[in-house]
Structure formats: structure tokens, C-alpha cells
Amino acid sequence: MPLDAIPVVAVPPGLRAGELSGNAPALLREIAEMVRRLLAGGESSAIDLQALPLTPADLDWLRKHLGEGEITVTLNADGESSLNETACPGVWWVMHRNPKGAVVSEFLEVAFVPELVKAHQDDVVIGLEHLELLISDLS
Numbered sequence: 374m375p376l377d378a379i380p381v382v383a384v385p386p387g388l389r390a391g392e393l394s395g396n397a398p399a400l401l402r403e404i405a406e407m408v409r410r411l412l413a414g415g416e417s418s419a420i421d422l423q424a425l426p427l428t429p430a431d432l433d434w435l436r437k438h439l440g441e442g443e444i445t446v447t448l449n450a451d452g453e454s455s456l457n458e459t460a461c462p463g464v465w466w467v468m469h470r471n472p473k474g475a476v477v478s479e480f481l482e483v484a485f486v487p488e489l490v491k492a493h494q495d496d497v498v499i500g501l502e503h504l505e506l507l508i509s510d511l512s
Contacts, residue, residue: 397431407483417484446490456487
């Protein structure tokens, strides 16, 4: 197994592996506020889970409490990215892996549609050009 495929987890000082830090419930409150901002003004936001002092038990607790939604998106671009809607529509669990499968980033994104799956305007222009070419070939 390559070294970068081995998960390394930092446990906050004073905690043992498997213990909750107490930070996960506070994140639920922050997520609720983010959803309020999304609904009030369309403001998307994200929480970088790897930048917080969370234990593996905290992440499991969050996954359990946020639940699973109806939508899963998988992207393959220099590694796999998965975007999973939670049981709370508008709250997405986003995970990016490198080509060897190791997790390189993990976020909770609050958005109607995650930024990563939105079509870029330049790409839509290319799509329109393709459609126009298809239509011109019909004549």
C-alpha cells in the first residue's frame, strides 16, 4: 500500500481515538445558520472539515446525524470527487481523492447546487455551438 493511501488522523490533545471532541454538535448549529443565509439571499458557503479539530468519531457522528439524501454525484478528474446530498437538502458532503484514492479534502457545502457541478458559462457556449452545428447538419 502506498504511503499516501494510509489515512492519517490527528486527534486533538487530551482525546483518545474514538472519542467525540464536542465540536460536531456546534457544526450542526453553524450549518443551520448557513442554510438560513442560503434561503435568505442565495449565499453558498462551505466548511473545510479537515481544517477543524474533529476526531473520526466526530465525522461519524456528523454523517449519522446529517444522514443520506437522494443525490450523489461522482466526478473523475485527477482523482475521484464525490458530492453527496445529506438528508438535509442543500447540505452536501463533498470529498476529493487523489489518483491513488487518498482523501485530499473534505467539505460540508451548503448550496442549492454544489459549485463543482455547475456548468461554467464558457462550457455552455461550447455546448450551444455544438447544438447549432447539429441543427445545421439537419438541413
